[in-house]
Amino acid sequence: MSNENTVLARYPDYEVCIGMEVHVQLATKSKIFCSCSNVAVAQANSTICPICSGYPGVLPVLNAQVVEFAVMAALATNSHINLYNEFSRKHYFYPDLPKGYQVTQGELPICENGFVSIKTDSGEDKKIRLFRIHMEEDAGKNIHDAAQGRSLVDLNRAGTPLIEIVSYPDLSSAGEVRSYLKSLRNTVMYLGICSGNMEDGAFRADTNISVRKKGAAELGVKCELKNINSFKFIADAIEYEVERQIELIEAGGRVTQQTRLWDTKEHKTYSMRSKEGAADYRYFTDPDLPPVCLTQEYIDAVAAKMPELPDVLFARLISEYGLSEYEAEILVSDKSVADYYQQAHAHHKSKLLINWVMRDVLGFCKESKIAIENIALKPVMLAELIALIESGKINSKIAQDVFKDSIKSGESPRDYIARNNLEQLDDEAEIEKIVIELLAKNAQQVAAYRAGQVKLFGFFTGQMMIVTKGRGNPQKIQQLLKKHLDS
Numbered sequence: 001m002s003n004e005n006t007v008l009a010r011y012p013d014y015e016v017c018i019g020m021e022v023h024v025q026l027a028t029k030s031k032i033f034c035s036c037s038n039v040a041v042a043q044a045n046s047t048i049c050p051i052c053s054g055y056p057g058v059l060p061v062l063n064a065q066v067v068e069f070a071v072m073a074a075l076a077t078n079s080h081i082n083l084y085n086e087f088s089r090k091h092y093f094y095p096d097l098p099k100g101y102q103v104t105q106g107e108l109p110i111c112e113n114g115f116v117s118i119k120t121d122s123g124e125d126k127k128i129r130l131f132r133i134h135m136e137e138d139a140g141k142n143i144h145d146a147a148q149g150r151s152l153v154d155l156n157r158a159g160t161p162l163i164e165i166v167s168y169p170d171l172s173s174a175g176e177v178r179s180y181l182k183s184l185r186n187t188v189m190y191l192g193i194c195s196g197n198m199e200d201g202a203f204r205a206d207t208n209i210s211v212r213k214k215g216a217a218e219l220g221v222k223c224e225l226k227n228i229n230s231f232k233f234i235a236d237a238i239e240y241e242v243e244r245q246i247e248l249i250e251a252g253g254r255v256t257q258q259t260r261l262w263d264t265k266e267h268k269t270y271s272m273r274s275k276e277g278a279a280d281y282r283y284f285t286d287p288d289l290p291p292v293c294l295t296q297e298y299i300d301a302v303a304a305k306m307p308e309l310p311d312v313l314f315a316r317l318i319s320e321y322g323l324s325e326y327e328a329e330i331l332v333s334d335k336s337v338a339d340y341y342q343q344a345h346a347h348h349k350s351k352l353l354i355n356w357v358m359r360d361v362l363g364f365c366k367e368s369k370i371a372i373e374n375i376a377l378k379p380v381m382l383a384e385l386i387a388l389i390e391s392g393k394i395n396s397k398i399a400q401d402v403f404k405d406s407i408k409s410g411e412s413p414r415d416y417i418a419r420n421n422l423e424q425l426d427d428e429a430e431i432e433k434i435v436i437e438l439l440a441k442n443a444q445q446v447a448a449y450r451a452g453q454v455k456l457f458g459f460f461t462g463q464m465m466i467v468t469k470g471r472g473n474p475q476k477i478q479q480l481l482k483k484h485l486d487s
């Protein structure tokens, strides 16, 4: 699948080591150290106060919900939680960081040494070790207005709570990175701690890539790819960067540690700056924030109210609902889809349900680009439609028509069927009457059929569906046609 595989096919004695730093914007009501709203608004500098704007002399107060969300992330990634952890200042100058430092966690982060399970390109399970997860604040945003020749600063985002999830360089292909990011994003969305929206930057990843000769004890020099906000771009950038590094080394050059950006138009990475070492930031413990002291009772209480996680739901969809692994995986990959299925199932338990969700509902969502939670056909209505099919009230052809209408109009399938008089024609005597009339009208075709042109059976069933306006019970039509044609 990937170009990078072909690079490695050309240089089979190389291997790739990729570590990820993922920033997860926490969906708290207020910001991390003040009571300003944490909901994005269009009006620049409208959700700010002296604390998040970095005025001197103000005192930050930690938002308890940030700690709770970080603990949830720790529990969901099998991490060790440091009951005693603290905030540090990381110094650097940016126009959108008026304080001149970012409040983050240094040597004592809230959690360390977790892992995330992923599938490798060949479908095997692999554990990606997490170095740490820490809490921190986001910076504001610089807006470069080239037309006016000026730059503007919007501090609405300053003080937005983040957790940064840092992995070890255990990932070895673009495919593994994709699988890792999907799993992590799904987890934070199931936890309800992040919107997962990559376009808005609520879930964004920095990628550290190095290459080395297989068997080498030391890692190669890494390059960092900054803030790429789609799975596709990340995969493309990794492939490009792996090739660039190997070819540089093969040509006798050396990879230098630097931060690179991905140019989505030119399809290549370019150098932004040489990478700072940790020493450049002059980390020290923030004197304005007391250490975070947690108790095991607190952790247990958070654990008790954690929502169900994707891998638990996956197992339950198979054991409790009887779905296949493939079906369960599709549902789990989007929490809203899993919710939709389970809600419909609660109203009407049916084997047909999964097919209708996967084929018809998801087909409609994809085609119309509407998220499943926003479609007019609510789960209870799909359940109603399937109950109507199974009770024989409508046949599957009519069901398709009803579905196509209800998913746009939001009218209940039962009402739609009653209003349009679509209930299945089930009465044998009535169907038989129509069969007899039809055969009388088409004596020529009947004779041809009886003379051996059995393909004409399709003609008769088609005519029956036309005459009954699609309402005739297909099984009964077949039986009765056979009875009269073959007699």
Ligand SMILES: [Zn+2]
Residues within 6 Å of the ligand: 031, 034, 035, 036, 047, 048, 049, 050, 051, 052, 053, 159
């Ligand atoms: Zn504020």
